[in-house]
Amino acid sequence: MYHVMLVEDQEIVRQGLRMILEQDEQIRVSCEATNGMEAIEKMTAHRVDVIFMDIRMPDMNGIEATRKIKKQWPDVQILMLTTFNDDEYALDALNEGASGFLLKTSDGKKLIEAVYSVMKGGLVLHDEVTAKVMPRLLEQSNKAVATTDVDLTERERTITKLIGQGKTNKEIASELFLSVGTVKNHISAILQKVGLRDRTQLAIYALTHDIS
Missing domain, CATH: 1.10.10.10 (Winged helix-like DNA-binding domain superfamily/Winged helix DNA-binding domain)
Known part of the structure; x- marks a missing residue:
């Protein structure tokens, strides 16, 4: 069973992600957070294998939260999830230890496959992001x-x-x-x-x- 945390400030997006991910019987959304600061607090109380992390959030953004979480919990896999197809965000996320970068337009199958991939040591990049990020x-x-x-x-x-x-x-x-x-x-x-x-x-x- 893979335990997932959703870090996203929009409740409707979190609900949608939960419904998609929990279609797979091996994935359970254990907790949710509305910003990076809250995500760090939740990490102390919940067992988490994978985090779906939004980029732009109030109080603490996803890049900073990724940096802090990977420093304290290096084995946690973090997948950045955003609507912004911006190579700078992807570079920052990967440099801080993220295991992948997906757009929110990704279909449900890709999100589920991403969980399995990063838990096996893989790197997940959305096709549109890969074309821009790899040269950099x-x-x-x-x-x-x-x-x-x-x-x-x-x-x-x-x-x-x-x-x-x-x-x-x-x-x-x-x-x-x-x-x-x-x-x-x-x-x-x-x-x-x-x-x-x-x-x-x-x-x-x-x-x-x-x-x-």
Whole structure:
């Protein structure tokens, strides 16, 4: 069972999201919040696996809330959900640790699939956002990552390649006949070697350094 928090200042939108998500028997909306500050308060009292986070809200916006929540609860997956098709919002959200960025025009099936994807270690971007954001992420990665070669083992290079292809931890584990825990350990070691923070940056690293 995946426990979800909805962070959205419009009640009618929260109701609609709850109805859509709870069509799946493995998803339960455990709590709701109307702004980022309230979301942080709710995190102390509820078990949450995934947060659907609005961007523009009173008192504390979604970007700031994401930053604070990921710092205190790093294992929580956050999906940014907004009506604003703005690459700056997407970049800010991803840089603060969000696992995906979806427009509120997304259909119900895509929202449910997003929950399963991020819980398996995937990155979820709405198609319209991807086209605008990927060039910016690549540019950002080129500036942030050292150009010197990093001594990765053959297994680490393979895992990095698969992450660059968008594979989840479970998919990588299945393909390489490893446990998910072993894949996570390898990813942690790779991140430390290349000096990156998360798998999103690692996926970009794989693309920009032509790891294949």
